[in-house]
Amino acid sequence: MTGSLVQHAVLLSVVLFTLGALGVFLRRNVITIFMCIELMLNAVNLAFVAFSRSLGTFDGQVLVFFVMTVAAAEAAVGLAIVIALHRHRDTLDVDAFNLLKW
Amino acid sequence: MIEQILFYTLAALALVAAIVVIAQRSPIYSAFALIVVLCSLSGIFAILGSPFIAVIQIVVYAGAVMVLFLFVLMLLNVQKEADDPGGSKPLRTAAAALAAAFAVQVGLVVARARFASGPEQYEASTRKVAELLFSPTFLYVFEATSILILAALVGSIVLAKRDL
């Protein structure tokens, strides 16, 4: 019963991760790409929680905690970079950011 | 039984919303769809016996990170993406094909794997997770994340501020 639930949770995590990766490939807006990365991180969290349920331990939960911390820090720094980029280029299209320095 | 129904409903909701996230041209809609994904994942966490992670998911992701995203989207007044997807079409097709191949491959592995159903009574309550988090195994990592957050705090202010 729970075994199949865990399995389906991991499958869902795979599909969500793929969708996130697809978004990173296909979207052009920096912020959307960013959100797709968050989606991928969340898919990984789901896998962690499912594995930790399946094994009956709590290590997965702690790892999710760390993933969330890193994601929050990453979002703060990333959005600051996005704001700085937008100030220089007036666009959020990733193709516009093709110089290392300007 | 109730667990099953809830799980599959939330999973379907998360899937549909995730598709909206990547298919939507307007970033604001993407952001709201992502909030739906996060909330339904939080429900799934609760069903899988992790109430603490479920709540933290809402507090950190839906409550803090996504508000930040919406803030930036509104402050920069982001418009819809152009209809022309840009880039080269073969590359995009290749990307989609690769993603599909990845999903099929890993999906097959997961579908064939046999998962232990775990203990009958499993609840990763706040106390248990906290005891492990502050145990010698993870304590130093935990302290390191606080330094990471401090660095992110300082870094984001330096990056975003026009002139210090």
Add this chain to the structure above:
Amino acid sequence: MSPLIQELIEKALVVGIVTHGLLIVFSFCTLIERRVLAFMQFRLGPNRTGPQGILQPFADGIKLFFKEEFIPAGANKPLFVLAPAVAVATAFMSTAIVTYGGALTVPAFGFLPEWLQGRVIELQIADLEVGILYLFALSSLGVYGIVMAGWASNNKYALLGGLRSSAQMFSYELALGLSWVPVILVTSSFRLPDIVAGQAGWFWNWNCFVVFPAFLVYVVAGTAEANRTPFDLPEAETELVAGFHTEYSSMKFALLQMAEYVNMITISALGVNMFLGGWNTGLPFLPPTAAYGLVGFFTFAAKVAGFLFFFFWLRGTLPRFRYDQLMHFGWKVLVPVAAVFILVTAGVLAALA
């Protein structure tokens, strides 16, 4: 009848009573607030509809109900409609965690079904292990109602109001959460029933005396979180017309208003539970009689009423903050004070242990 169905019926009853009770308290809050403000400003306030204006909330409700439903051109229609729903839903969901009193024994009235007679009902909808973290999660979701309302209105004032409001709630939520930590440390539990039970006995056991600075931070941050004066910048009418609800009319406006008041009631009820002893009378010589559940409920209600009166009083007394002052106060005063006090509490507890 199977125990599951019995429990479902019991919970449905509690949910129904709490929801409707909150609606009634909300509608009379609007009236009492106007009367109290009028009294403080040497006016009369609404006193014509019914004796002492007691029917005024119903008149207001009917008036709002029959007003024109207006959606501005260029507004984002789905989000515009969704915003008040999100605000109200999160506001009501967060009341699920509040304890409204101790356990109540149903009296053995003849007309009640057999299983309900003498049944002990906890006056709380959901006793979650994560406890007040759940409330924290929902209050952070409540911001979306305001962000959506501000953005979907296609109005600059609404957008600015929404941004201001969400930035304010965002910043003060931090201080609010930090002000809970000393209480959690003292009780070593997230569950509200445990926190209330930890304050039993004489009233000097109440957390507002035990962790006084945290209580101060809670009151200030709670006022800001409920968007009440002196922190009602999102709707500063001299600057922003009416903030995020500028474009809302009729029932949608009423719903946004309802969400604000329900949030205020939740903040008061939570403050009473966490800092003012909850349903404890604070006088241990009162024996726990059969009617003690009701006594507890009325003690709780009286304390909440006091808390709400304090909010009205503030509105009649204090001028509004300027926006930069508000942000500076939140980040440079409240958050450091709360954080330092957590350290102090932890140190004292460790020294005592």
